[in-house]
Amino acid sequence: MPIVKIFIGITVLFYAVPHSQLLKKLLDFGLDYNHVNNDGDSLLMYVCKQDKLQMFDIIIRKPDFNIYQFNKNLAMLFIEKKARK
Numbered sequence: 001m002p003i004v005k006i007f008i009g010i011t012v013l014f015y016a017v018p019h020s021q022l023l024k025k026l027l028d029f030g031l032d033y034n035h036v037n038n039d040g041d042s043l044l045m046y047v048c049k050q051d052k053l054q055m056f057d058i059i060i061r062k063p064d065f066n067i068y069q070f071n072k073n074l075a076m077l078f079i080e081k082k083a084r085k
Helices: 020-029 043-049 053-060 075-084
Strands: none
């Protein structure tokens, strides 16, 4: 399915993060959840950085999601570091 990039390399999935039902529907529709934005963040990393951890479970249930950011940070480690602050 073609990806529509908006402004800074993000797709509609990034905008759907605050809305769990919409995010689920878009993922079920087949949008690319492994796309990375201009900062190198996957949807999973973006969710972690935005403190939308309730969406984390939705994303990790998808097969073959990309758990790495371009600089090889695991989203799970990012959450752990953030929790320590």
